[in-house]
Amino acid sequence: MLIAQISDFHLKAGGRVTYRVVDTAACLSRAVDTVAALDPAPDIVVATGDLTDAGRPEEYEKLRELLAPLRQPVYLIPGNHDERDAMRRAFADAGYLPASGFLHYTIEDQPLRVVALDTLVPGEAGGCLCEQRLRWLDDALAAAPERPTLIIMHHPPFVTGIAYMDRMGLSGAAEFAAVLSRHPQVERVLCGHLHRSIQARIGPHAIASTAPGTAHQMALDLRPAGPSRFMMEPPGYQLHLWRPGVGVVSHAGVIGSFAGPYPFRDDAPTRDG
Ligand SMILES: [Fe+2]
Numbered sequence: 001m002l003i004a005q006i007s008d009f010h011l012k013a014g015g016r017v018t019y020r021v022v023d024t025a026a027c028l029s030r031a032v033d034t035v036a037a038l039d040p041a042p043d044i045v046v047a048t049g050d051l052t053d054a055g056r057p058e059e060y061e062k063l064r065e066l067l068a069p070l071r072q073p074v075y076l077i078p079g080n081h082d083e084r085d086a087m088r089r090a091f092a093d094a095g096y097l098p099a100s101g102f103l104h105y106t107i108e109d110q111p112l113r114v115v116a117l118d119t120l121v122p123g124e125a126g127g128c129l130c131e132q133r134l135r136w137l138d139d140a141l142a143a144a145p146e147r148p149t150l151i152i153m154h155h156p157p158f159v160t161g162i163a164y165m166d167r168m169g170l171s172g173a174a175e176f177a178a179v180l181s182r183h184p185q186v187e188r189v190l191c192g193h194l195h196r197s198i199q200a201r202i203g204p205h206a207i208a209s210t211a212p213g214t215a216h217q218m219a220l221d222l223r224p225a226g227p228s229r230f231m232m233e234p235p236g237y238q239l240h241l242w243r244p245g246v247g248v249v250s251h252a253g254v255i256g257s258f259a260g261p262y263p264f265r266d267d268a269p270t271r272d273g
Contacts, residue, residue, distance in 0.1 A: 001111045003150070004035045004042035005238040007192035008050040008213035010081060011066070013058040018215070019230070024053065027215035027235060027255075028066050034255045035237060036069045042239065043110060044072055048192035048211060049079025049119075049154030051087065060090030078103055078120045079154035079192055080127060080168070104136055108144075112187075112242040115140050117153035119170060127155030127193075129172030134179055141183040148242065149186045156191040156210050158200040164228040165194055165218060177203040187248045188240065194218055197236065197252050209250065212236035 009028045010018050018024045035045060047067075052059035067074055075096065078087055088097050096105050107114035117137060119127030129137070141149065155170035157177065170176075180186050180203040188207055195213035202208045214237070216230040239251040 001044075001242045002040060002042045003112070003240040003242070004038065004045045005048060005152075005190055005211050005240060006031050006035060006045065006214055007048040007211040007237075008079065008195050008215070009047070009063070010050055010053040010213070010215055011059050011063050012053050013056065013062040018053050021232070022215045022230075024215045025062065025066065028063075031214035031235065031237060031255050032066060032069050034253070036071070038239070042072055044107070044114075045070055045074045046114070046116075046152050046190065047074060047076045048152055048190060049077050050081040050192060050213075051076055051079065052083075053081055055081060055083025055086055057086050057090065060086055064090060073107075075105075075107060075114065075116060075152070077116050077152055077154060078118055080120060080125050082120060084118070084120060084122070102133060102136070104133070104140075106140055111148075111244070112248070113144055113147040113149045115149055115151045117151060119153050119155040125168035127153075127170045129157075129170065129176050134172060134175050137176075138179050138182070141179070141186065145183065145185055147185060148247070149183075150240070150242075150248070151186055151189045152191075153189065154192050156193060156198070156200075156208055157189060157202055158208055160194055160198055160200075160210075161222050162194065162196075162218060162220070163224050163226055164221070180206050187242075188250070190238070190240070195230070196220065197238070209238070211238045212252070214255065 010024045102118040157173040186206045191210045194210040195218040199209045217233040219229040235255045241249045
């Protein structure tokens with residue numbers, strides 16, 4: 001099973017640019033074209049939050065339009081820039097989002113089970129896994145202990161070292177790790193929010209990671225007082241390959257046009273020069 005992960009589109013509608021720099025619609029369109037052209041084609045696509053920049057209904061309409069070329073099922077979770085009910089309304093016909101409450105759900109019809117978590121706190125940049133959400137997660141995992149499982153959520157459950165992002169981190173991360181320690185079938189926790197590729201171990205056995213954004217990337221700045229800034233580094237996506245008996249192997253893909261591929265071949269050396 002092959003899972004493509006795209007994240008943090010920060011989509012605006014009406015041709016407006018984000019932060020006066022980023023044409024997020026054009027960026028998402030390129031990301032979708034890249035994923036749609038993958039061979040082999042991913043079985044599903046997961047999008048790990050900050051789908052829109054302001055959670056406006058017209059942004060979700062634009063999102064539907066831009067995701068339409070993807071032929072496989074696309075599963076969305078909200079980030080701190082999203083608006084729960086506007087997102088729910090825009091994608092009601094997809095059938096997997098609950099009609100009320102948190103936008104949690106599970107995907108049961110794939111070899112690798114997916115548990116989607118909603119870490120959104122309206123009006124706040126940081127996320128939360130409160131007691132209610134952790135209980136839902138614990139129950140969801142307890143329902144299928146034998147099935148290898150992937151969790152998707154926006155806010156990563158680890159401290160990244162990028163201080164300006166860690167200040168808008170996830171509350172309940174320690175409790176989340178405690179839940180995972182009871183459910184060893186969780187192979188990976190796939191997140192967004194950081195607009196960079198980062199990995200960390202969570203609890204005794206699971207690997208958590210963040211994906212690059214499809215548009216702008218957070219500046220890689222590990223100084224404790226580093227300011228909040230972004231870079232127009234190459235955007236990317238992740239490809240997670242799951243095979244029975246092997247587990248999940250994750251690849252990083254870059255979005256853009258690059259020279260190659262070339263064969264590994266040098267010109268034959270000539271003895272006479
Ligand atoms: Fe974001």
